[in-house]
Amino acid sequence: MTPALRRIQEKVESGERLSFDDGMVLETQADLFLLGEWANMVRERKNGNIAYYNVNEHLNPTNVCVYRCSFCAFRADLKSPKAYVMSDEEILARAAEADNRGCTELHIVGGLHHQKPYEWYLHIIRLIHEAYPRLHLKAYTAVEWDWFQRLTGRPTRDLLAEFRDAGLGSLPGGGAEIFHPDIRAKICEYKATAEDWLRIHREAHELGLRSNATMLYGHIEKPQHRIDHLIRLRELQDETGGFQTFIPLAFHPDNTRMSHLPKASGVTDLRVMAISRLMLDNFPHIKAYWVMLGMKTAQVALSFGADDIDGTVVHEKIYHDAGSDSPQELSVTEIRRLIEEAGRTPVERDTLYHEVVRESTGWRTGRRLALV
Numbered sequence: 001m002t003p004a005l006r007r008i009q010e011k012v013e014s015g016e017r018l019s020f021d022d023g024m025v026l027e028t029q030a031d032l033f034l035l036g037e038w039a040n041m042v043r044e045r046k047n048g049n050i051a052y053y054n055v056n057e058h059l060n061p062t063n064v065c066v067y068r069c070s071f072c073a074f075r076a077d078l079k080s081p082k083a084y085v086m087s088d089e090e091i092l093a094r095a096a097e098a099d100n101r102g103c104t105e106l107h108i109v110g111g112l113h114h115q116k117p118y119e120w121y122l123h124i125i126r127l128i129h130e131a132y133p134r135l136h137l138k139a140y141t142a143v144e145w146d147w148f149q150r151l152t153g154r155p156t157r158d159l160l161a162e163f164r165d166a167g168l169g170s171l172p173g174g175g176a177e178i179f180h181p182d183i184r185a186k187i188c189e190y191k192a193t194a195e196d197w198l199r200i201h202r203e204a205h206e207l208g209l210r211s212n213a214t215m216l217y218g219h220i221e222k223p224q225h226r227i228d229h230l231i232r233l234r235e236l237q238d239e240t241g242g243f244q245t246f247i248p249l250a251f252h253p254d255n256t257r258m259s260h261l262p263k264a265s266g267v268t269d270l271r272v273m274a275i276s277r278l279m280l281d282n283f284p285h286i287k288a289y290w291v292m293l294g295m296k297t298a299q300v301a302l303s304f305g306a307d308d309i310d311g312t313v314v315h316e317k318i319y320h321d322a323g324s325d326s327p328q329e330l331s332v333t334e335i336r337r338l339i340e341e342a343g344r345t346p347v348e349r350d351t352l353y354h355e356v357v358r359e360s361t362g363w364r365t366g367r368r369l370a371l372v
């Protein structure tokens, strides 16, 4: 082991914060097993042997989008044959399906439609919340909030408060991509900047809304851009404490403008997972999103820093349009089996990390699971 790695080992063992330079040493000098051993130590310190999952569905009200992010296979032009916009009836039918299946959460994100007013996005939240108040609505990425500001000329803080009063429960972590401007300028030139993304999450946290954070890796970014991204998130978390979960997202190249790039390997997926756990010392949870990783890698990731594998997930489009060959849905029985086989204890959580108790009459929220 190099002296720099030995020093990092001491820091990990004593719970001391890792610097940007330490992150670069992890990226360039640490082998997979060392990363796994250290990330697992931190994971078990924070979450014991538990692996969380939830029962949720995805709703993407439209795929029409004014932007053209080069990694996106989901978006469509206004007049494209694959363009769609869901009607109120379709949205309500999807929410009814989720409610009937015992989902605790609906994850709502989509494109920025050229002709849809701000009120349409707000109406979707009201419509679902009034019909199915028990469904937690985790809705709209910072990129969408930034778009709503452009549509209305109103500050995002006011918009977030208006949505919260209409039934918004929390914010998903999408749209973060890679914060560094050198990369952002190449993969998503026009949409919300890193500063916008971070400001919107800060405002959400200050309004009492929790949120998640993501990082899109495995395209044109370099290790220094990933470490920079993680440190910016860590700094905001120091300020607000409002982030719940970090989700590293591997780029899927099929049907995108970067389709010439290879898919991230299993080793890269596990390395990024472990380094994220080690750098984000103030994030309670790290999610191995099985839809993106495939269930086999997600299962192994539970020993490389991850303590959550997201949900049963029905109607996922963003990854499936980009070539993911994961199934659309895993049953609770299958998720629990895979977690148990990985030597972990499965615990169903709701979006805000309360335990979910299932009874013959339905589900109820149990105790709040400790956030470390």
Ligand code: V47
Pocket: 071, 072, 073, 074, 141, 171, 172, 173, 174, 175, 176, 177, 212, 213, 214, 215, 216, 247, 249, 250, 251, 252, 253, 256, 289, 310, 318, 319, 322
């Ligand atoms: O922001 C888009 C990514 C994100 C591709 O908060 C792609 O719990 C890979 O954020 N290859 C949206 N990634 C998904 C997301 C998410 C997913 C699961 C859980 C949560 C949560 C959030 O998906 C986008 C972008 O970074 N993305 N296209 C692609 N071709």
Ligand code: SF4
Pocket: 065, 066, 067, 068, 069, 072, 073, 074, 075, 110, 111, 112, 143, 188, 191
């Ligand atoms: Fe639009 Fe989001 Fe796709 Fe970018 S990633 S093109 S903002 S749908």
